[in-house]
Amino acid sequence: MSRMLRASAIMAAGTMVSRLTGFVRTAMLAAAIGTLALGDAYNAAYQIPYILLDLLLQGVLSAVVVPVIVRAQKRDPDGGQAFEQRLMTLGVVVLTAVAVIGVLLARPIMELYTASNWSEDKVAVATTLARYLLPQIAFFGIGSLAGAILNTRDRFAAPMWAPVLNNIVVMGVLAAYYVVGTSDIEKVSERDLTLLGLGTTAGILAQALVLIVALHRVGFRFRPRFGVRNTGLGEAARAAVWTFVFVGVNQIGFWVTTKLATGAGDRAPGAGNSAWAYAFQLFQLPYGIIAVSVITAMLPRMSRLVADGDFATAREEFSSGVRMVSCVIVPAGLLLMVLGPAVTTLIFSWGHMTTGNAIYIGHVLQVFGVALMPFSVFQLLLRIFYSFGDTRTPAIMSGVNVVINASLSLVAYFTLPDRYIVIGLAFAYLITYVALCGVAWVLASRKIGGLAGREVTAGLGRMYAAAIPAAALALAVLWLAREITSITPVSSAVVLVVGGGAGMLLYMLAAHRLRVPEVRSIIGLVASRVGR
Template sequence: MAKSRLFRSTMVVSSMTMLSRILGLVRDIVLLGVFGAGGLMDAFLVAFKIPNFLRRLFAEGAFSQAFVPVLSEYKEKYSLQEVQILVSRTSGALMLILSMLTVVVILMAPWVITLFAPGFADQPDKFNIATELLRLTFPYLLFISMTAFASGILQSYGRFAAPAFAPVLLNLSMIGGALVFAPMFDTPIMALGYSVAIAGVLQLLIQLPQLSQQKLLVLPKIDFQHEGVRRILKLMLPAIFGVSVTQINLLLNTVFASLMISGSVSWLYAAERMSELPLGLIGVAIGTVILPSLSKSEAQKDDVSFKKTIDWAARLIILVGLPAAAALFILSDVLMQALFMRGEFSLRDAQMSSLALRSMAGGILGFMLIKIFAPAFFARQDIRTPVRIGIISVFANMIFSVIFIGIFYFFDIALHGGLALATTAASFVNAGLLYYYLHQREIFRFDSHWKKLFIQFFLSTAAMVAVLYAMLPYFPTDSAQWKRVVALIIMCVVGAVMYGGVLLATGFRPRQLKHG
């Protein structure tokens, strides 16, 4: 029963995430079509990336990884009243810290923009707009962090639908802001700042009814001396670095890109959004679902179940991640032209974004593996190992950035592509080291049954790549956008059918995806 619930929960999260990602894709098409890839869009993306980066650090990243294991332990060992007290004290501490941070950032917005986008300093108009947008968007961090707190509670109690649906509201709000409200502003892109803030409130509100059903909608109280709060903070502080290395690396890309030609931030953003499609659909979904399960297994000292859960997650990750990475690499030009080339987003913008996507595509599998390997440590309340690996990964990203930018400069290739390639290389450093320590400590390893699986996955991916490559010359580059989109869909369907067909022909069966 528990095994089937885990699979059903993954499907719920994945389906809700799919809806969110589809709307997110529509959102990006609308934003880039309305505002293009230039000064205004660069300013908004920098302003939005700062609270979004901290959201993944504090909310979906370090806080969730520290809070869920402690909450799971309280569920197993203590009464509902003790759990309510933990929830009350934790929410009070979180609200206080984030409220203070929000006030400080709003007051110091110009300095924050200078820190995260130093290239804007010599462009006064872009700098001023980015500063005002940061003041509008930063309160989103407070609301979305409380949303993640509520989501962590619901996920620990097996309620995944509402937390997974919440991002849909952000996408709808931003689409409405761009299409409906932007023309009403003297500076149209300011509408996006208000849209982000409103979305944060809405995402929190939809969590509250289910919290009430669980009898965990309790008033926040500040008590930093509470045992559970102290443990969460102790786990959280180092985890801020360890769990969010990917986001730190992407943020460093934004810092470097702000120093490059105008449009570089937007081109990297378009590529990141496409690479996040498979990462969000499977990687984030499985990472979200397995953390409560791993935490429960650890609390019960059930090592067999712990290992089987990671093994099951790895099968799903590689099943999807390997072909997704290959397909995005092959179809990078096609994707950008079919989806984004409209309005203010030109053919050159599509080509520049495609370069970034090709460089970033290979890292998708690395990013996805991090999503399941890191929770294995956090469920065991081992923060030090991922932190050490995170530090190595960030320094590796910096070194790779310098190396690849130099190589791209020497061969006269757009420099933002070197930043994307550095992120890919750093993701494999991170994932590889996480697996090394899992293997060394006998927590998880790719056992003998994986040899056949790897052969099946690689043969199927190779067949898919061959078919997609053969279809590329027939893509209608100069046709209307709807024809390009239809052609893209056909190519994706044919590639998926080929991948699935070869997978079945080599002996792989759907039952191998069952947990355990």
């Protein structure tokens, strides 16, 4: 566990800075364009390449690329260099083609994702933004391939720190847009859209360049190779078929959610797709800082262990990863459930945003806080299947995901008042991942011969025993603040510092007394670093 902890700590540091600067970036975006029609148009256009690549890269890189590269490094006399060059060549060609096709089809894509009753002008604005944003597919994808190759060499720092540069670039663009642009979709100019769209894409380009330079520094030399016979790419292609099914099915789910959220925003301005998108980004913060770091460190090692037939050590690796993730995700989820509106009021009550719209985002975030634990465990469980090269099972589960989530989302859309639709969509997301987590646990346990369920359950029990009093303390601070004053950015900051800070301190102390070893390890690691 100590190796995973050290690797995860390096990645978590970079991811924490990345996510915190992402916090600032998201706040600046909301301040610059708001959560009305322009905000919904931008987020719909921005989310298409982001969600597509998130699913594609999470699936293809985790399920196919990392395990296959690891096997090529073990199998090939050159340590897998020729295979990596062929893979990078294929990635550059395919991703560039997808980006070009996306730009050419920007209009029908945006008509598909936005509300059906949007005016011609609104769809035109969304289309223009999409044309500027969809080239991110090529830059993001090539950079992520470089990051995957770095991960197989146990070089984790650059992939976690590169997004910081992306955020800094976009923050500069948003600062300029706030000065010269507008949040009114009826008044936005071509110059405004060019600044907003190309500026966002420039951030992804900078991120990709950092990863390419880092890959060059570890000795990788890109040489275009187009031959694919007897190279192992056929194995990767066969494995990728189900992964593309996984991606395609999840895109259907994303389309349903975006369509319903933009429709809700048209009926209740400020309670639409932007509110969903901003709450989802904040929900991803604790998952991105700790869970992604652990997953990234865990997958190459689990792939090697499974390739060697050492299932017992692979089970230990997974069990350790779940407990390490949970020791942070459990309190983070409960505190988000309590303090969600305080978080979003502090972040979003600026510029063209209102306190009321910021609080609404917080209510959506509260529901996502409850979903944080099942979502994170489900992502960890997927890595068991990926380490075996099994992409079929995750694809089937993604189909179940879409059916449950889309069905519940449609019920929410047609039965809830307009202002509560997006909150209902978040509840649909929560219920879906609770169900999927249970199914995935049973299937993964059968595949690897057990998942140390009793040990994991006992550890989670101690974590919740330490986290519930911490959440209660934060709730008491919030209630006291509400009795004294109204919700403002200043009062929210006080609540977060006092309630959130005291809650996390209480959790750490209680977990230490309850002998939660993962919390003790984190405290020891931090203490040793501070001592140095």
